[in-house]
Amino acid sequence: MVTGVFDLTALAIAPNAGIVTAHAVDNSKALHRFPYSDSSEGSLERKEQPAYHPGAIILNGPELMTLKAHQWANSTHYEEILNSVVAMTGDGVNDSPSLKAADVGFSMGSGSEIAKEPPDMVLLDTFSSIIIAVQYGRVVSDNLKKVISYLLPGGSFSEFWPVMAFDAFGLPQALSSFLMIIICCFTDCAAATMLSYEKPEANILTRRPRDIKKDHLVTGSSSYSRTRQGIPLSQLWFSLGKIHDGIDPDYYLDETNEASSVYFVNLVVLQWFNFIATRARRLSIFQHPPLFNNETQNWYLFPAIVFSLAMAIFGLYIPPLQPILGTTGVSVEQRFIPFAFGAFQLLFDGGRNFGVRSWPARLLARMGW
Incomplete structure (x- = not known):
């Protein structure tokens, strides 16, 4: 799960929606064990190292602040490689590539117009309605x-x-x-x-x-x-x-x-x-x-x-x-x-x-x- 908020806040909400079901949750330090990495232009390249499939991972922090638009899209593709369903939430301009690349995209009604174009669903109230959905x-x-x-x-x-x-x-x-x-x-x-x-x-x-x-x-x-x-x-x-x-x-x-x-x-x-x-x-x-x-x-x-x-x-x-x-x-x-x-x-x-x-x-x- 990629989040722009504090990871403990996201981890407290995600299990209620069934997004995170694993007992152990990794953070960004586990990415070096992942067998794929993003190149400078946004394509995914395979690394020759043992595959590691974490049960759940939450990404946030300073490393996400420096991500470019194509890197946001690549962060969505990480889970697609693992044959998982990817859901992305966002309301800013930088979120739009990932909202489009995800299987299910959620945008806020109060967000930017660009962020409301690519997603599958626009939330008119709060993100807590995702749990009901x-x-x-x-x-x-x-x-x-x-x-x-x-x-x-x-x-x-x-x-x-x-x-x-x-x-x-x-x-x-x-x-x-x-x-x-x-x-x-x-x-x-x-x-x-x-x-x-x-x-x-x-x-x-x-x-x-x-x-x-x-x-x-x-x-x-x-x-x-x-x-x-x-x-x-x-x-x-x-x-x-x-x-x-x-x-x-x-x-x-x-x-x-x-x-x-x-x-x-x-x-x-x-x-x-x-x-x-x-x-x-x-x-x-x-x-x-x-x-x-x-x-x-x-x-x-x-x-x-x-x-x-x-x-x-x-x-x-x-x-x-x-x-x-x-x-x-x-x-x-x-x-x-x-x-x-x-x-x-x-x-x-x-x-x-x-x-x-x-x-x-x-x-x-x-x-x-």
Whole structure:
């Protein structure tokens, strides 16, 4: 971090915004160990010396007072070489080259006109609003990940395999095309929209900044954690899906419609639990409750569940529509089976979050998204 103010002042503010997360912070004396240096004309040249990557470094003092405009830009490029995201704040004429070279530039509304041209954002009040901007930027990224993670198991994974098993192996299609449309356009769509209203988690500013080259919206760990919570389709279909020769076609159609309806009910109910589990990426449901906490509650959660329940009733329990849609009612015991699996899903996800929080450097952390 390059600052024009006193380094202790900057160091007191930066951790609150998540800019400095390392325990040890170096100063300008560590620059001689850095494998790059700036030439007289502003180009970066590689030095033949061992690479040193400090966790955090703050630069200020008399050496910054003598920097020229191209050297200010080079000081920004130091962090770019380390594959980091560079944020620059400034309000003077000499700050404009670095504001333009940085990934994110912040200028003050009371600064010079030249300094307000190159940056990405002009602050109208104080620099403390950067903390709020960082917080809500992470909230937007988190909520996008939550929406994708919510849609992966139900709207994508659980709908893909019935069609794949039908086309590739000739097995009965476990979920009818009409019920897939109900899930995609109504039940999952409403809940996914409500996830975009999630409030920030308590530890959102204490996390390490994400790696822009590795931490994408969809990662291998998020796909694995969302799609492996449940019984593999092969164990269900290849063990229970055998059809005997000489079966009556009408009986076969009735049983297929009932199986499709049961599959649909299970998917809708399990998505309710998936909805609750997806609300928190690292915290438990007790640390990030959906109710009775103004900082974490999301009242839109329950209208979305009621709406999906209403759509399930519409598709399954209106007698005139059942022969047209190829659906049937579901017995009581088949309705409550997914609640047991959903409770297990919440326990599994809570244990995963606890493991990721407790051992962030272990193998279990790879299941964290």
